[in-house]
Amino acid sequence: MGTATAPKAQQNLQVLEVVREVEIAASIDIVFETVLEQLGPMLSCGEDAPLLDMKLEAWPGGRWFRDLGNGAGHLWGHVQAIRPPELLELHGPMFMSAAATSHVQFRLQEVDGLTRLDFSHRAMGLIPLELQDGVDVNQGWTNYFAKLRGCVDKRLKP
Template structure:
């Protein structure tokens, strides 16, 4: 797994995480939808189930019940099993515009999962580091579902 951040200035974010998963494209994509949806974990691995409507224009949000919650984004593009792209504020409750992309590429019997997060906004000090850790954890959980043969 590799992680790279290349902030252009203190108002932008570029993050990339690549993870090799020992599973087919279809199985990896299904695990991705599960990890971003009902199996999602938050800070300190606390359960934080999300709803991901996996179609163009579908919402990605945290449903707290009683019509309360937090909208993270909208599915901008989906091409099963090779692409999921979402735009929106993500988990950030400050002025920001984000785009995340998950691209899946077959590599023999494995899948290369490439995650990219691009954002522009008013980031509080230290926020980039927390984002890197959170996104990397999702990729590690997907990878852990399919141990090495």
């Protein structure tokens, strides 16, 4: 016979929105290739943090997941749309073990030798406050874009 637990306080629906416009001094092809790499096998949670063993199947419906081996892992999302080298959209729970869903969009455009990357991450659901705080300010996407720029720079150096 199971035991009953006391009901928890009701958590309200939360909305999360991170929007960025990033300019990178490189061709659109190099930036797009690096975006895919940094979401896949090179993704980490910080500059000195270990890699997360991510896989990104870069086709419509492809999975974006963390592979822990032996059939274990975490599904972060699916590729909703991809049009190399101009667009990547991902949809799913991302890193949240919560009743929430996200939509992430990378839209790239090359202008005068620069690539402009318009980025958005929008989520809604029962998102714990600690996840909201970490998504952009102290880590999350801020770190991702810093690392992306550094990796593009490395590709450009002979």
